[in-house]
Amino acid sequence: MRENVQLKLNGKPVSLEVDPGRPLLWVLRYDLGLTGTKYGCGEGHCGACTVLVEGSAVRSCLLRVGAVAGKEVTTIEGLARGSELHPVQKAFAEHDALQCGYCTPGMILNAVSLLRNIPRPTRSQIIETMEGNLCRCGAHKRIIEAIESAAQAMGGGQR
Ligand code: FES
Ligand code: FES
Numbered sequence: 492m493r494e495n496v497q498l499k500l501n502g503k504p505v506s507l508e509v510d511p512g513r514p515l516l517w518v519l520r521y522d523l524g525l526t527g528t529k530y531g532c533g534e535g536h537c538g539a540c541t542v543l544v545e546g547s548a549v550r551s552c553l554l555r556v557g558a559v560a561g562k563e564v565t566t567i568e569g570l571a572r573g574s575e576l577h578p579v580q581k582a583f584a585e586h587d588a589l590q591c592g593y594c595t596p597g598m599i600l601n602a603v604s605l606l607r608n609i610p611r612p613t614r615s616q617i618i619e620t621m622e623g624n625l626c627r628c629g630a631h632k633r634i635i636e637a638i639e640s641a642a643q644a645m646g647g648g649q650r
Contacts (some may be wrong), residue, residue, distance in 0.1 A: 492510065493508050493509055493510055494508070494509070494510075494511050494557070495507070495508055496509055496511055496556055496557055496559075496560045497560060497561065498556075498559050498560060498561065498562055498563070498564055499562070499563040499564065500523070500564050500565075500566070500569070501564070501565055501566060501568055501569025502565075502569060505523075507522065507556070509522065509556055510556075511555060511556060511557025511560070512555050512556075512557065513555065513556050514551065514552055514553070514554065514555065514556070515542070515551040515552075515554045515555065515556045515558075515559060515564070516528060516530060516533075516540045516551040516552045516554075518556045519542070519551060519566060525566050525568050527566055527567035527568050527596045528540055528541075528542055528551055528566050528567065528596060528597075529593055529594070529596060529597060530552065531552075531593075531594075531597075531625070532552070533552045534552070534553075535550050535552060535553045536623075536625075537594075537597075537624070537625045538550065538594070538597045538598070538601060538623055538624030538625060539593065539594055539596075539597045539624075539625075540552040540597060541596070541597035541598075541600045541601050541624065542564055542565060542566050542600060543563075543564065543565040543566075543600055543603065543604060544559055544562055544563070544564055545562055545563055546563075546565075546604065546607055547604050547607075547608075548600055548601045548603075548604035548605075565600070566596070566600075567596035567599060567600060570599070570600070570603065577599075577603065578641045578644045578645050579599050579602050579603050579606065579637070579638070579641040580599055581641070581644070582637040582638070582640040582641035582644060583595065583598070583599055583634070583637045585637070585640065586633050586634075586636050586637035586640060587633055588630055588633040588634045588636070588637040589628070589630055589633075589634075590628035590629075590630050591627075591628050593627075594624060594625060594626045594627070594628075594630075597624055598621065598624050598626070598634055601620065601621060601623075601624050602617075602620075602621065602634075602637075602638045602641065605617065605620045605621070605638070606638070606641065606642055606645060610642065610645065611642055612638070612642060614635065614639065617635050617638050617639065618635060621634065621635065621638070
């Protein structure tokens, strides 16, 4: 049964008439047209569908939209500030940390969440945090380097 679910999405209030049990991933991609969030496995194993909820990385394929009522959700479409890319986005571009790009939105958002929690992560902490995000193109080495570079560019601070 449909209910009214309100949330803040990419900085703007959104009001939806939706089954609260519908996966957030479907709401984002199919109801709202935010296709930057990718469908990979649909079972919580690949990280392609990662978004931020209250600043922390979550897998939107496993999350019911009702669970984010009243919360702040950020997708890759909402990460830049106007034309200014987020430092993690810039670092991915500068380090060529992608090939096909399918895993990239989830990788970037997981990295943003990591740097929010651990502004100066060690390489081991980066690997440990990112290993659940799969990249079939094998860009992991460049992804790790990009995250190290972003941490430096952010001065160990948060954004
Ligand atoms: S699509 Fe959500 S973890 Fe794979
Ligand atoms: S860049 Fe292709 S899946 Fe990671």
